[in-house]
Amino acid sequence: MSKIGPQTQGGKGLKRKLKGRMIWPYIFILPFFIIYIAFNCYPLIYTFIISLNDWDGFSQPVSVGLANYKNIFTEDPYFLKSIGNTLFFMAFDIPIVIICGLILASVFNSRKLKGAGFFRTAVFLPYITIPVAIGVLFCLLFDWNSGTVNLILAKLGLIEEHINFLGVPRLARMIVVMMICWKYIGYHMIFFNAGISGISVELYEAADVDGASAFVKFTRITIPLLKPIIEYLVIMNIIWGFQLFDEPKVLFSSWTSSSGGSGLMGGPLKSCLTAIWYIYDTSFGSQMRYGKGAAAAYGTFLFILIFSLAAFVVMKIIGRKSGED
Amino acid sequence: MTKKKFYKIVLFLIMILIALICLLPFYFMLIMSTQYTEDIYKGITFLPGRYLLENLKTVMNAHFEVYYKNSLIVAASATALSLIVSTMCGFSFAMYNFKGSKFLFAFVLVTMMIPTQLGLVAFVVEMKAIGWMNTLLPLIVPPAATGFGVYWMKNFIGSNFPKELMDSARIDGASEPGILFSIAVPCIKPAIASLGLMNFVTNWNSFLVPLIVLNKSETYTVPIGIINLNSAYRNDLAAKITALSIGIIPLLILFLLTAKTFISGITMGAVKE
Numbered sequence: 001m002s003k004i005g006p007q008t009q010g011g012k013g014l015k016r017k018l019k020g021r022m023i024w025p026y027i028f029i030l031p032f033f034i035i036y037i038a039f040n041c042y043p044l045i046y047t048f049i050i051s052l053n054d055w056d057g058f059s060q061p062v063s064v065g066l067a068n069y070k071n072i073f074t075e076d077p078y079f080l081k082s083i084g085n086t087l088f089f090m091a092f093d094i095p096i097v098i099i100c101g102l103i104l105a106s107v108f109n110s111r112k113l114k115g116a117g118f119f120r121t122a123v124f125l126p127y128i129t130i131p132v133a134i135g136v137l138f139c140l141l142f143d144w145n146s147g148t149v150n151l152i153l154a155k156l157g158l159i160e161e162h163i164n165f166l167g168v169p170r171l172a173r174m175i176v177v178m179m180i181c182w183k184y185i186g187y188h189m190i191f192f193n194a195g196i197s198g199i200s201v202e203l204y205e206a207a208d209v210d211g212a213s214a215f216v217k218f219t220r221i222t223i224p225l226l227k228p229i230i231e232y233l234v235i236m237n238i239i240w241g242f243q244l245f246d247e248p249k250v251l252f253s254s255w256t257s258s259s260g261g262s263g264l265m266g267g268p269l270k271s272c273l274t275a276i277w278y279i280y281d282t283s284f285g286s287q288m289r290y291g292k293g294a295a296a297a298y299g300t301f302l303f304i305l306i307f308s309l310a311a312f313v314v315m316k317i318i319g320r321k322s323g324e325d
Numbered sequence: 326m327t328k329k330k331f332y333k334i335v336l337f338l339i340m341i342l343i344a345l346i347c348l349l350p351f352y353f354m355l356i357m358s359t360q361y362t363e364d365i366y367k368g369i370t371f372l373p374g375r376y377l378l379e380n381l382k383t384v385m386n387a388h389f390e391v392y393y394k395n396s397l398i399v400a401a402s403a404t405a406l407s408l409i410v411s412t413m414c415g416f417s418f419a420m421y422n423f424k425g426s427k428f429l430f431a432f433v434l435v436t437m438m439i440p441t442q443l444g445l446v447a448f449v450v451e452m453k454a455i456g457w458m459n460t461l462l463p464l465i466v467p468p469a470a471t472g473f474g475v476y477w478m479k480n481f482i483g484s485n486f487p488k489e490l491m492d493s494a495r496i497d498g499a500s501e502p503g504i505l506f507s508i509a510v511p512c513i514k515p516a517i518a519s520l521g522l523m524n525f526v527t528n529w530n531s532f533l534v535p536l537i538v539l540n541k542s543e544t545y546t547v548p549i550g551i552i553n554l555n556s557a558y559r560n561d562l563a564a565k566i567t568a569l570s571i572g573i574i575p576l577l578i579l580f581l582l583t584a585k586t587f588i589s590g591i592t593m594g595a596v597k598e
Contacts, residue, residue: 024501028417029429031410032470037434039467041445043451050446058448065334104343113337121584122344125351128580132548133573137350146378146562148353150367161515186347187591192593243440246532250552256562276442276533283446284537285486294446310440 024090051294053241060268061291068295078270079296082278083303084301085271088173090241098233100181100187106222108189109196120193123186135250138179143256144165166252169271174270183247195229196222222324231315238308242300245276275300351577358567365562380567383558389568391543394552396529397558399464399546403528404521406469411520412513416505417476420491430479436472442533463538463560464546468528474520482509482515519590529576547572 051068055061071078104123108116114125126134141148142165150162165171199221207217223230252267265281266273273281279300357365360374417423418430428504441448448467457463486509494504510517532548539549554565580587 021501022421022423025417025421025423025425025426028413028505032414032433033429034476035410035466036472039448039451040436040439040441040444040470043447044439046447046450051418057453093562107336113333115337115340115341118572119340119344120588121581122347124584124588125577125580126347128526128571130532130548130551130576130578132530132532133550133569136551136569137354140354140566146366148369155369155425173482182347190588193590216595239438239440243442245442246530248546253552253593255552255554255565279445280533280537284449290446290450297443297446301439304440 047294047297050290051298053291055290056288057290068291069299071292072296072299076292077135078266078273079278079299081270082266082273082275083300085173086242086244086274087307089177089180089239089244089274089311090238092177093184094234094237094241096177096181097184097188097237098230100185101251102192102223102230104189105192105196106184106218109193120186120190123189125186126183127187128181131246132250133181134179135247135253136255138247139166139251139253139255142175146256156191167268172252172267172272176251176267179247179251180244191233192226192228195226199225226317231312234311234315235308238311239304242275242307243303244274245280248272248274249280250278275303327471354566354570357563358570360563362563365566366502373582376563377546377567380561380564383561383564384568384571387554387568388560389550389571392511392545392572395461396408396547399530399531400525403465403468404524406465407471407474407516407524408521410469411471411474411478412482412510412517414475415503416509416527417480417482417577419483419486420478420488420509433472433475437476440447441467445533445537448534452531452538458538459541459544459546461546463536464528464531467534468531471524474524477514477520478513485516486512514588516590518583521533522579522587526576526580526587527569 050061050081052063052065053061054064054067096244108119113119122194129137140146142150142164144150145166147162147165149165153159154162163171165175203218203225207221212220248267252264252272254264265286266277275296279293279296281287282296285289329521350572355582356370356373358380359377360370361376361379364370418433440489448463452463488511490508491504494508499508529546530548531546535546535549536552539545541551545553551569554568558564558568
């Protein structure tokens with residue numbers, strides 16, 4: 001930190017001048033705090049107040065206390081279902097993206113393969129594609145009538161009738177998991193890549209001298225040294241996981257159908273309804289229940305807190321145990 | 326063949342396979358955009374058809390270029406604003422030891438953990454109250470304050486801008502904003518490029534907020550345009566797919582041209598070296 005306290009400098013004039021300058025750090029941070037407080041803090045707090053009311057956004061709000069919370073936790077089955085769906089997706093995709101990302105990064109980092117740069121870019125491409133377009137792409141791939149996957153399977157003679165991937169709850173969920181993995185594996189790979197290139201080569205060379213196998217090097221050097229990155233990614237994945245909305249929303253919007261229908265809210269039997277989708281639909285979609293939507297936002301927040309804290313504690317315990325070995 | 330060479334070939338094949346999995350959906354999309362709608366339903370083809378121009382004509386008739394213009398305005402101004410806000414704030418946290426700086430920076434870190442979508446309901450009420458519905462402003466001003474941007478700039482400036490430069494500039498009589506904008510900013514150009522790219526992509530991709538605040542087709546951005554293609558073309562799947570391709574390809578090209586800056590930017594924030 002640069003010290004511009006008056007003690008370090010001589011002269012009374014300079015002192016006064018520097019004191020005058022101490023206003024600048026505050027001016028520099030002001031825009032951030034003004035915008036953040038006006039458009040993030042304020043809505044967060046105001047959402048809590050709305051959650052205590054019954055309100056459609058137009059008429060006079062009616063104070064109902066905690067009724068909205070009671071509604072989403074005990075009466076409307078779909079809020080908890082949306083949380084359950086979100087957890088289901090995370091239970092599959094977090095291990096997959098982290099393990100695959102880690103393996104890909106360590107395999108393609110250690111050797112100077114031809115075309116590694118092209119490979120890295122290709123794997124990363126899905127991550128920067130518009131999420132809406134990813135939903136549409138998977139809709140095109142797995143559509144019942146015109147889906148590419150169905151057409152290929154039929155051509156190969158593997159299936160007699162087209163599979164309704166997006167219409168059966170269990171299959172639809174698998175497609176969503178696949179979509180998330182397809183999008184995020186590259187991102188995780190890049191992250192681990194940077195982490196691995198930060199590990200000193202000498203460690204691996206010393207292990208080579210001891211005759212360690214690639215597997216031993218991976219589990220004893222790579223994973224322990226990447227632990228901070230893995231922990232960071234797990235926590236962030238939980239926070240991002242609860243924000244899932246764009247891709248599933250578009251995937252089930254029946255984009256490919258010629259009728260231009262509005263599609264299934266939440267996928268077949270609401271099996272792919274996510275937390276944010278529930279909030280959106282309750283407040284701005286099929287219903288205009290702002291209070292209930294706001295309560296669902298705070299409900300979701302509660303689950304984010306619980307699960308990211310739980311993950312944090314579990315990882316600390318695992319970390320301590322493996323440290324004792 | 327030696328064992329080592331064999332491994333190398335296997336690895337190379339796996340690499341190709343994975344790259345194919347990542348790229349094929351894009352390829353199918355491009356192929357379909359060159360076909361006649363009826364043919365898409367008939368069966369799979371791996372070669373381009375001859376209907377690309379027809380499809381393009383259909384797309385242009387539906388004013389997809391308006392969505393483009395809106396998305397460009399949103400992404401460019403949101404990025405510029407966010408860069409200014411993040412640089413100023415990051416610079417302040419990195420270079421000054423002012424009262425409350427520790428607490429305020431901790432606040433910035435906490436904001437990174439709170440998803441903005443949770444305040445969505447009240448955010449929309451706020452937008453209605455200040456008359457920002459059906460304007461692009463909700464997509465430009467609020468995203469300018471990102472905790473990530475501040476954190477990232479603070480880290481970069483803290484480790485790349487020497488404090489001696491600040492002191493000598495002060496002795497030369499430079500003002501504090503002068504130091505920031507004419508001495509520090511040129512020193513951190515790579516950071517600005519990376520963060521700018523990341524912000525651009527995030528803002529271009531933004532979906533949930535525009536979905537709610539933009540209800541008039543002349544204010545649609547590209548993502549909203551894409552999901553509303555249904556009502557514009559109805560039965561013409563090929564035209565829809567062509568519009569989708571037009572909607573995403575420029576961003577992919579931008580990424581391909583800047584992949585290195587972009588990728589290093591993403592990891593720089595979280596991986597400390």
